[in-house]
Amino acid sequence: MQVIATRPEALTDVPFTYCPGCLHGVAHRLVAEAIDEHGLINQMMGVAPVGCSVFAYKFFNMDMAEAAHGRAPAVATGMKRARPEMHVFTYQGDGDLAAIGTAEIVHAANRGEHMSVFFVNNAIYGMTGGQMAPTTLPEMKTTTSPYGRNTDDVGFPIRVCELLNTLVAPYYIERVSLLTPADILKAKKAVSKAIKYNKEGRGFTFVELISTCPTNWGLDPIKSRDWAKENMLPFFKPGCLRDKGEGVE
Amino acid sequence: MAKILMKGNEAVAEAAIRSGCRLYFAYPITPQSELIEYMARMMPKVNGVFLQAESEISAINMVYGAAGCGKRVMTSSSSPGISLKMEGISYLAGAQLPCVIINVQRGGPGLGDIQPAQGDYFQATKGGGHGDYRLIVMAPSSVQEFADMASEAFDLADKYRNPVMILADGMLGQMMEPVEFKTPKTDAEIADMWLQHKSWCIQPNEDGDKKHHHEINSLEIDPLMLEIHVNKLYEKYAEIEKNEIKFEEFNISDENEILCVAWGTASRVVKSAINEVKAQGHSVGLIRPINVWPFPYEDVKKAIGPNVKKVYVFELNTGQMLDDVKIAVAGKVPVDFWGKVGGVVFTPAEIKVKLEQALKE
Numbered sequence: 093m094q095v096i097a098t099r100p101e102a103l104t105d106v107p108f109t110y111c112p113g114c115l116h117g118v119a120h121r122l123v124a125e126a127i128d129e130h131g132l133i134n135q136m137m138g139v140a141p142v143g144c145s146v147f148a149y150k151f152f153n154m155d156m157a158e159a160a161h162g163r164a165p166a167v168a169t170g171m172k173r174a175r176p177e178m179h180v181f182t183y184q185g186d187g188d189l190a191a192i193g194t195a196e197i198v199h200a201a202n203r204g205e206h207m208s209v210f211f212v213n214n215a216i217y218g219m220t221g222g223q224m225a226p227t228t229l230p231e232m233k234t235t236t237s238p239y240g241r242n243t244d245d246v247g248f249p250i251r252v253c254e255l256l257n258t259l260v261a262p263y264y265i266e267r268v269s270l271l272t273p274a275d276i277l278k279a280k281k282a283v284s285k286a287i288k289y290n291k292e293g294r295g296f297t298f299v300e301l302i303s304t305c306p307t308n309w310g311l312d313p314i315k316s317r318d319w320a321k322e323n324m325l326p327f328f329k330p331g332c333l334r335d336k337g338e339g340v341e
Numbered sequence: 342m343a344k345i346l347m348k349g350n351e352a353v354a355e356a357a358i359r360s361g362c363r364l365y366f367a368y369p370i371t372p373q374s375e376l377i378e379y380m381a382r383m384m385p386k387v388n389g390v391f392l393q394a395e396s397e398i399s400a401i402n403m404v405y406g407a408a409g410c411g412k413r414v415m416t417s418s419s420s421p422g423i424s425l426k427m428e429g430i431s432y433l434a435g436a437q438l439p440c441v442i443i444n445v446q447r448g449g450p451g452l453g454d455i456q457p458a459q460g461d462y463f464q465a466t467k468g469g470g471h472g473d474y475r476l477i478v479m480a481p482s483s484v485q486e487f488a489d490m491a492s493e494a495f496d497l498a499d500k501y502r503n504p505v506m507i508l509a510d511g512m513l514g515q516m517m518e519p520v521e522f523k524t525p526k527t528d529a530e531i532a533d534m535w536l537q538h539k540s541w542c543i544q545p546n547e548d549g550d551k552k553h554h555h556e557i558n559s560l561e562i563d564p565l566m567l568e569i570h571v572n573k574l575y576e577k578y579a580e581i582e583k584n585e586i587k588f589e590e591f592n593i594s595d596e597n598e599i600l601c602v603a604w605g606t607a608s609r610v611v612k613s614a615i616n617e618v619k620a621q622g623h624s625v626g627l628i629r630p631i632n633v634w635p636f637p638y639e640d641v642k643k644a645i646g647p648n649v650k651k652v653y654v655f656e657l658n659t660g661q662m663l664d665d666v667k668i669a670v671a672g673k674v675p676v677d678f679w680g681k682v683g684g685v686v687f688t689p690a691e692i693k694v695k696l697e698q699a700l701k702e
Contacts (some may be wrong), residue, residue, distance in 0.1 A: 134545060134553070163402040166398070168401070170406025174364055174414070195396055199395035
């Protein structure tokens with residue numbers, strides 16, 4: 093019998109805790125496949141965030157730390173400095189990374205800290221029940237913007253890739269989407285590239301993955317993806333902003 | 342080894358490096374700046390890590406990451422910065438990570454001032470961060486003791502897998518005194534120390550074990566599991582309370598008319614005043630908690646001699662350790678308090694006046 097599909101070695105057999113239709117499972121798998129692909133499982137360590145993916149420390153089959161909300165890049169900095177012989181990644185959502193953890197991500201990127209950051213952006217706080225995120229779109233309704241995000245009052249969504257792209261040190265910054273099978277294949281390449289650069293010791297690598305939240309958006313998984321294609325991708329445009337390995341600066 | 346004249350901030354940094362501290366993350370703040378600056382100069386010379394973080398919050402989370410890797414790591418700050426670290430300290434305690442945190446206290450609350458104070462006793466010994474946890478808190482009263490505490494703090498942190506705080510103040514940080522250092526740990530000894538944490542810390546999967554998986558974590562979403570975890574922490578704290586009581590007795594005797602209790606810088610001033618009233622024929626004793634958590638409740642009680650008519654607490658705050666002393670004395674004799682605040686340090690003459698008044702009562 094030939095095995096044609098199996099669980100990546102870099103994932104444990106602990107069942108995911110995600111809602112039906114959630115794309116965290118896809119994102120986890122892409123990160124795990126990339127770690128397998130580059131043969132890093134025995135030298136990799138990861139940092140889980142606070143938010144829906146808070147249990148990521150149970151799902152990745154390697155040594156993991158669970159960080160306080162937004163602090164993953166600082167925790168990863170301490171880990172990498174203590175274990176320079178190992179490699180580190182963080183896995184963070186938009187509330188974690190772009191609100192409470194803004195200082196940590198900006199300064200880790202600015203130091204060119206040797207880590208890969210996987211940033212899942214679904215424009216909402218999922219775990220706490222659908223509150224407004226720093227990436228919530230204008231007019232978008234959430235439980236804390238019940239009349240729609242009023243940009244006169246709370247400003248516009250933050251484009252994290254563009255923000256980090258103003259810094260000199262980062263080596264690789266790309267935004268991809270998880271909304272279609274074709275997009276997922278592109279995302280797989282970006283995630284793999286980040287892990288490859290990490291393995292090669294190139295410095296700070298950052299991949300933003302545009303995702304959905306069917307539960308808190310109140311849409312089914314298919315409609316969620318359509319909504320994200322129509323509304324998120326025009327604001328958060330996919331593309332490679334920085335790739336020093338290929339001369340994109 | 343010859344004694345060296347050094348500031349407390351620099352002496353404790355040097356002692357930490359000699360104790361095998363090879364990672365240090367911090368953010369500048371007065372009056373502990375000499376500490377971070379000393380680390381910036383000296384860490385590269387021992388192939389250690391010095392990193393100036395973007396905030397106190399980041400610094401303590403870097404400590405969390407490095408401590409999770411089982412290596413000796415330290416941060417330092419002064420009062421307002423320690424407040425910022427409290428989130429991370431709670432996580433460190435919850436995840437049972439060994440590390441050393443130095444607080445060179447200054448006047449508060451808020452921005453306060455930059456002079457010596459003891460206003461962070463409650464914060465250090467009663468929690469500070471959220472949740473049920475304890476720090477081992479050591480309170481030096483000289484530059485030598487400040488330096489000696491560095492290695493002891495790392496040993497205790499490793500032994501109990503718990504954060505340890507050294508609660509100094511701006512006086513001890515800035516003051517120069519002669520200090521003698523221990524022989525530095527060798528690289529081999531340091532590597533050995535890291536091995537003691539091999540069963541739980543983040544490390545490369547050298548054997549290629551498919552089940553290699555260590556979690557550095559303070560989250561237990563199931564209440565029954567968190568209950569077990571917190572009770573386990575409390576068993577550890579009970580063990581610490583049993584083993585790590587540390588105090589100094591000064592001029593304690595059956596003739597004592599007053600028993601003073603003071604810690605850190607305040608205790609030095611009280612000692613001078615005790616010597617002065619002694620010259621006038623009065624007997625006053627002092628008990629100085631060296632570790633302020635665990636607190637020496639039983640020993641304070643035992644130090645109350647048959648002729649003691651009052652226990653007198655002197656602190657550079659409005660009465661914080663006072664609460665612990667009252668618990669210890671348990672109504673046996675009256676407990677009085679006098680303190681100075683705002684970064685103003687009392688003089689031996691002022692304490693002497695207070696003692697003379699009490700002796701007349």
